[in-house]
Amino acid sequence: MHISDGVLPIGVVIGSGIASLALAAWSVRRTDSEDLPKVAVVTASFFVTSLIHVPLGPTSVHLLIPGLVGILLGPSSFLAILLGLLLQSLLFQFGGLTALGANALMMGVPALLCGLLFNKLRGSTQKQHVIVGGLVGGGGTLLSAALLALLLFSGGEDFLGVAKLALVAHLPVFLIEGLISAFTISFLYRVKPELLNQRFSALQQG
Amino acid sequence: MVEGQIIQLPLVLLLAALLLLALLSLLAVKVLKSAFVGKQTAQKEPDWSVPVVDADAEGTSLFHRWDVRFKLVALLGFAFLVVATRSPEAAMIALLLSFSTVLVAQQPVYRSLKRLLAMSGFLGMFLLVMPLTVVTHPEDILLVFSGLEFLPFNLRGLQLALAIVGKACAVALLMEPLLATASLARTVEGLTRLGVPEKVAQMILLAHRYIFVFLEEARRMKTGMQVRGFKPRTSTETLQVMGNFLGMLFVRSFERTHRVYAAMQSRGYRGRFPAPFYFKVTAGDWLHAGVWLLLGIGLLVFDRLGAA
Amino acid sequence: MHDLQRLAPIDFDGPAQFEIRNLQYRYPNGQQALRGVDLSVAAGDRIALLGQNGSGKSTLVKHLNGLLPVQQGALLYQGQPLVGEPLQRARLEIGLLFQDPDDQLFCSTLYDDVSFGPLNQGVSLAGMEPLVRQALAAVGLEELLYKASHHLSFGQKKRAALACLLAMKPQVLILDEPTANLDPGQENILVELLRNYTGTLICITHDLLFAYELCQRAVVLDQGQVHHDYSMAELVADPPSMREHGLDFSFRLAGLANHKLPPQQAAVAAPEAQLVDAVAAAETTAVVELADYSYRYADGTQALNGITFALRAGESVAIVGENGAGKTTLLNCLMGIYSGVGTHLFAGHLLGKQQRRLLWRKVGMVFQDPADQLFCASCAEEVAFGPRQLGLPKDEVIRRVDAALERVRLGGYQDRVPLHLSGGERKRLAIATVLSMDPELLILDEPTAGLDPQGEELLLEILRQLPQTRILVTHDPFLVAELTQRTLVLHRGKVLQSYSTAEFLADQNQQSLNLLALSYKSDCSREILELQHRHEHIHQHEHFHEHLHRHGELVHSHPHQHEHEHEHVFTHSHVADSTEHCHSPRGRFHEHPHPDHEEQEHSHEHED
Known part of the structure; x- marks a missing residue:
């Protein structure tokens, strides 16, 4: 779920915009400049996954997967997410251009943390990878939801109810994303483990 | 807890109001549907299609002729000024202004309405939740329905929600005139002239291009799963298949990145895209941009003075 | 023993355009792709680069414009190694056509794509528009100048990618499987374009007829080495050596020759065939029957228009037609993925919308690109996917998996990763995933696309042994002749002809209905047969x-x-x-046993 224009107070809009610009600049620096076009192409595939609907009882939810993006792209993930969100607001034109910074923080910060945590904890066996991947993937979504709630709450205590609701609404999504992340990691571990090495990171390439 | 001014109302009124709302939305859906007929037949499958950004890039309206750089600065500036306002009145005026741009830019109204419809979930939540959950201030007016005393309906919450919805819709309506009136490549080129790094601009264009390629791939893979009997359900098995599906999509996209990069290198790519556009600025561009920014500032001043 | 032919057959004066000596390349994963390639290419050479899948052709080509760095050995382009400034210059003179045009069209419109190379070459903006128009006009796409590439058909994309290269006026043109997935009409256009190209042409292909038409020189790679380097005519006249490299396509020529019916004979055969049809139809009910069946896309395109046809049990039918004739749409309807208007019977039962959705239980489809069908982490899971969806008990699933893998000659592959298999193996795996569901009707969409001749022969053998009722969609006249008895010709969503395959092939040979555009191919076949x-x-x-x-x-x-x-x-x-x-x-120079010769003492000159 993304925040649309006009929800956040203007101070938060500007502040989050500046923060995400700074993070994006850091993310660009941490990506091999040769690899920027590659990150762009991969971003397109994340965009496509975000259109996939998973049935949930009578309704369906679409995937956010900040955790998976972080796991696959590491430090470049923030850039990819900002790009993906920009494209989303360009293509679907729900607006959201003024809230872009806030949305990028909401998805991108968890992605960065997930990438870091996955790299630290993943161990060497498939089982470890899958468990850590699932936890990190689910955790990323949970963190996104928490940030969403926090951002909404920044509008003042009037927004507490909405913030709580947004958090609760994400609980089932958290479960689904955790499981899907675990399955995706398990697939990649068996099929193409080198993708789990966050290859676009400038420091990894050494 | 502070008590607001309470207005007691019978429950019947609530039911009547809900019924009226339901009827109205039903009517709206009917009208919209009939507007869509001929434009697009209803699709039964979940629609994975991605709309085209620059569907009406060829046109002659005021917005088509406007230099993209000025258009970007003016309309984005206007959008920020709009979101800075607080009152529902200002939001409504902004909404009207935005709607008029859709008409001036000769964009099909049904498409803009469709976009608004897509936002209705998120915004509807505000309309529904805010009046019930805002903190009660002494000057607030509360509607309390008999039988539902524990759930007072705060009119100030409704006002807040309306302001949000108004602003969100106003900005969303600006998107069509802003983006659909020039080709995406031109718009992005305009962005780079405004100081967005060239590399980032290329990334936008590249990602945009490959969304369509991966969508096609995803669609074929989905069909491949379908013909072997896969049906999404609420089950772990479905999630496992989805996990594989995502994994496969990522593997294919990573493999493609290398080929695309090789293709770029093969044609002499050395880290920058050659720029194919000229820009020519006229006095009209300045005037047009000035008018928009003044309108935005005027709106903000009205909003703050009105509130004071 | 293998006689190595190491001499370049075509003498040329002056320095070579490419001079490759003892080129070796090892991929980061340890795979040794090139083991000492020696090759000289003269300006204006037209070379077909042949060899089995995995013989190192693509790796070699990637060296030619510096996409892969030289690890060991030497590669000189116009006398200079490809690094630094000479590399950048070389890339602007060497055009490389990728297999998948989507990799090559990375800009938002065709105009941007075509102008990308020339702008890097330093062509001025003012001179650009006529240049772009000219390049696109050459491939017949001028009217699509400002279109985004995702609106183009595959054949159009392929030509657009070629236009991107032609606009750069390349001195060398390298093509990687240029005919893959093209319909014969599109292929003919491509052949015409390439015939008029005057620079150096290097062409990776499995399609020997295509190579024969365009190239004079054949370089055969095997396990990362040049094994043969001689003229195209010599190669095709030498079946044993072609067989050795998995290039023997003589089986195709023989197949086509058998089906060459003289026109009178075909005319006589026609009523007879219909008679047989009628009798047989009375005896068995049709597996599938469509009557006045139409399908219209959401955007209003009429993809199928009044299709009527029936398929009896055990019969094999080819569906042919140009790209966009509605073949894929028809398949999707037969699979129940799309639901059109009209009568659709399966095994004598009328299908409503609900039943169409269950068709997957009875109808199996093998896609053109196995990548669209394979999404599991092991072959066993992959093949078990369908039976599991059918709700079969566990031991039955295992039994079916083993049987299906055995059937496609992939026994023992249960734990292998589908993504790591070769193209031919993946194709066969895709067939196994369908066979394990025990379908009554099997639909094959271009089954041999992208396979080398050896892989093709194996696949054919497997397909011939399958008992299922078959529908085959292909552009390849040889497959039609080999695998089907009846042919359905689609054109713009309508059935143009429905008759026996023999009649269809006779039609093709007379060129009265030259759908498969056999003209240059049959000319080539005839020449080659004479050479052989x-x-x-x-x-x-x-x-x-x-x-x-x-x-x-x-x-x-x-x-x-x-x-x-x-x-x-x-x-x-x-x-x-x-x-x-x-x-x-x-x-x-050729192979032969040396019964006594090897024991005999003999002398000859030693070079060093």
């Missing part, structure tokens, strides 16, 4: 070969040359009607 005219006779031969031999005490093995006399089977041509035996120059 073979018989035995004795000659005094000078041999260049490698075998163990003895010089006094010294026993060693290396290629050497000497003369001796014995009998040979020769494949060769007769010039015009003369009975004189004219051997191609490489007739001297």
Whole structure:
């Protein structure tokens, strides 16, 4: 779920915009400049996954997967997410251009943390990878939801109810994303483990 | 807890109001549907299609002729000024202004309405939740329905929600005139002239291009799963298949990145895209941009003075 | 023993355009792709780069414009190694056409894509528009100048990618499987375009007829080495050596020749065939039957228009037609993925919308690109996916998985990762995933796309043994002839013809309905068949070969040359009607057993 224009107070809009610009600049620096076009192409595939609907009882939810993006792209993930969100607001034109910074923080910060945590904890066996991947993937979504709630709450205590609701609404999504992340990691571990090495990171390439 | 001014109302009124709302939305859906007929037949499958950004890039309206750089600065500036306002009145005026741009830019109204419809979930939540959950201030007016005393309906919450919805819709309506009136490549080129790094601009264009390629791939893979009997359900098995599906999509996209990069290198790519556009600025561009920014500032001043 | 032909057959004056010496390449994963390639390419050469999948062709080509760095050995382009400034310059002179045009069209509109290369070359903005228009006009896409590439068909994309290269006026054009997935009409356009190209042409292809048409020189790679380097005519006249490299496509020529019915015969055959049809139809009910079936896309395109046809149990039908004729749409309807208007019967039962959704239980479809069908982490899971969806018990699933894998000659592959298999294996795996569901009707969409001739032959063998009722969609006349009895010709969503395959092929040969655009291909086939005219006779031969031999005490093995006399089977041509035996120059170099020769002591000159 993304925040649309006009929800956040203007101070938060500007502040989050500046923060995400700074993070994006850091993310660009941490990506091999040769690899920027590659990150762009991969971003397109994340965009496509975000259109996939998973049935949930009578309704369906679409995937956010900040955790998976972080796991696959590491430090470049923030850039990819900002790009993906920009494209989303360009293509679907729900607006959201003024809230872009806030949305990028909401998805991108968890992605960065997930990438870091996955790299630290993943161990060497498939089982470890899958468990850590699932936890990190689910955790990323949970963190996104928490940030969403926090951002909404920044509008003042009037927004507490909405913030709580947004958090609760994400609980089932958290479960689904955790499981899907675990399955995706398990697939990649068996099929193409080198993708789990966050290859676009400038420091990894050494 | 502070008590607001309470207005007691019978429950019947609530039911009547809900019924009226339901009827109205039903009517709206009917009208919209009939507007869509001929434009697009209803699709039964979940629609994975991605709309085209620059569907009406060829046109002659005021917005088509406007230099993209000025258009970007003016309309984005206007959008920020709009979101800075607080009152529902200002939001409504902004909404009207935005709607008029859709008409001036000769964009099909049904498409803009469709976009608004897509936002209705998120915004509807505000309309529904805010009046019930805002903190009660002494000057607030509360509607309390008999039988539902524990759930007072705060009119100030409704006002807040309306302001949000108004602003969100106003900005969303600006998107069509802003983006659909020039080709995406031109718009992005305009962005780079405004100081967005060239590399980032290329990334936008590249990602945009490959969304369509991966969508096609995803669609074929989905069909491949379908013909072997896969049906999404609420089950772990479905999630496992989805996990594989995502994994496969990522593997294919990573493999493609290398080929695309090789293709770029093969044609002499050395880290920058050659720029194919000229820009020519006229006095009209300045005037047009000035008018928009003044309108935005005027709106903000009205909003703050009105509130004071 | 294998005789290595190492001499460049075409003499050229002046410096070579490409000079490759002992080029070796090892991928980061340890796979040794090139093991010492030696090759000289003259400006204006037209080379077909042949070899089995995995023989190193693509790796070699990636060296030619510096996409892969030289690890060991030397590669000179116009006398200079490809690094730094010369590399950048070389890239602007060498055009490389990728297999998938989507990799190459990375800009938002065709105009941007075509102008990308010339802008890098430094062409001014003012001169750009006419240049772009000219390049697109050359491939027949001028009217699509400002279109985004995702609105184009595959064939159009392929031509657009070529236009991107032609706009750069390349001195060297390298093509990677240019005919893959093209319909014959599109292929003909491509052949025309390439025939007029005057620079150096290097073409990776499995399609020997295409190579024969366009190239004079054939370079055969095997396990990362150049094994043969001679003229195209010599290659095709030498079936044993082609077989050795998995290139033998003679089976295709033979197949086509058998189906060449004289026109009168075809005319006589027609009513008979219909009679047989009618009798057979009365005996068995149709597996699938469509009557007045139409389908219209959401955007209003009428993809199928009043289709009527029936398919009896055990029958094999080919569906042919140009790209966009509605073949894929028809398949999707038969699978129940799309639901059109009209009568659709399966095994005599009328299908409503609900039943159409269950068609997957009875109808199996093998896609053109196995990548669209394979999404599991092991072959066993992959093949078990369908049976599991059918709700079969566990041991039955396992039994079916094993049987299906065995059937496609992938027994023992249960734990292998589908993504790591070769193209041919993946294709067969995709077939196994469908067979394990035990379908009553099997639909194959271009089953041999992207396979080398050897892989193709194996696949054909497997397909011939399958008992299922089959629908085959293909552009390949050979497959139609081999695998089907009846042919359905689609054109713009309508059934144009529905008759026996023999009649269809007769039609093709007469070119009255030249749907498969056989003209250049059948000309090539005929020429090649003539070249392959073979018989035995004795000659005094000078041999260049490698075998163990003895010089006094010294026993060693290396290629050497000497003369001796014995009998040979020769494949060769007769010039015009003369009975004189004219051997191609490489007739001297060939394989033969050396029963006594190896024990005999003999001398010859040693170079070092």
